[in-house]
Amino acid sequence: MGNNAIEIAGLRVVRGGIPVIPSLDLAVPVGQVVGLLGPSGSGKTTLMRAIVGAQIVEGGTVTVLGLPAGSAALRRRIGYVTQSPSVYSDLTVTENLRYAAAILGVDAAAIRQALTDVDLIGHAGQSIGTLSGGERARVSLAIALLGAPDLLVLDEPTVGLDPVLRRDLWELFHRLSRSGVSLLVSSHVMDEAARCDRLILLRGGGVLADGTLADLLDRTGTTDAEAAFLALVDEAAAHDADRDPAARGATP
Numbered sequence: 283m284g285n286n287a288i289e290i291a292g293l294r295v296v297r298g299g300i301p302v303i304p305s306l307d308l309a310v311p312v313g314q315v316v317g318l319l320g321p322s323g324s325g326k327t328t329l330m331r332a333i334v335g336a337q338i339v340e341g342g343t344v345t346v347l348g349l350p351a352g353s354a355a356l357r358r359r360i361g362y363v364t365q366s367p368s369v370y371s372d373l374t375v376t377e378n379l380r381y382a383a384a385i386l387g388v389d390a391a392a393i394r395q396a397l398t399d400v401d402l403i404g405h406a407g408q409s410i411g412t413l414s415g416g417e418r419a420r421v422s423l424a425i426a427l428l429g430a431p432d433l434l435v436l437d438e439p440t441v442g443l444d445p446v447l448r449r450d451l452w453e454l455f456h457r458l459s460r461s462g463v464s465l466l467v468s469s470h471v472m473d474e475a476a477r478c479d480r481l482i483l484l485r486g487g488g489v490l491a492d493g494t495l496a497d498l499l500d501r502t503g504t505t506d507a508e509a510a511f512l513a514l515v516d517e518a519a520a521h522d523a524d525r526d527p528a529a530r531g532a533t534p
């Protein structure tokens with residue numbers, strides 16, 4: 283695996299008869315917070331599903347922590363939080379974590395650590411149904427942290443959170459990465475780009491750009507992530523139009 287937590291070569295995914303990822307190559311280094319950015323429908327969730335082994339793929343290889351994606355041995359080593367996390371709303375926070383801990387075979391100390399990491403100790407006895415949206419999102423993250431994963435795959439973890447919570451979560455992500463955890467975090471909020479060690483910009487199921495924010499700003503001559511992304515999208519659309527004049531005027 284070298285120094286890569288994720289290595290993808292020639293990944294092809296077809297959903298509903300449409301190649302939503304035509305052919306994708308990617309390497310995600312160990313111990314970084316990597317942002318997966320791109321417009322709605324660009325394939326962020328599909329790519330994450332392929333990485334955690336939840337997506338039927340038509341071709342290519344996806345290697346995670348040195349093993350083929352979906353391997354049984356990866357189950358405990360990857361924490362995955364989906365956009366619609368499943369927690370049991372009639373149970374308390376601790377009861378939800380206890381349930382997940384029993385499946386993972388981890389003890390009460392792990393539950394306490396995960397609750398501390400996401401700052402939910404004060405809500406441990408509260409039923410999920412009475413939590414705020416942000417608190418509920420942090421319960422899902424706590425569950426993902428329970429097995430002390432080497433790789434965290436988080437699909438839009440900060441959606442709907444206030445700025446203070448978003449900042450706190452990004453601090454947690456960086457704390458985890460300093461301890462050697464690799465994180466792949468999707469977002470369509472471009473201002474979160476500045477918080478990532480590295481950015482992968484997706485468009486139409488392909489990698490439009492891959493590098494640090496400074497690289498992207500430098501390459502596009504822009505001053506913020508949103509402007510850089512728009513410049514890259516325009517550049518790619520112009521390139522497409524050159525190759526296929528019929529596509530001229532088509533939106534990205």
Ligand SMILES: Nc1ncnc2c1ncn2[C@@H]1O[C@H](COP(=O)(O)OP(=O)(O)OP(=O)(O)O)[C@@H](O)[C@H]1O
Pocket residue numbers: 297298299300302320321322323324325326327328329470
């Ligand atoms: N089950 C499905 N059947 C057919 N098409 C699908 C299916 N699931 C996803 N798609 C299509 O695949 C493409 C990629 O979807 P995906 O959910 O990966 O995008 P995304 O970048 O995560 O979007 P968002 O930011 O809106 O969550 C979209 O065009 C979507 O309509």
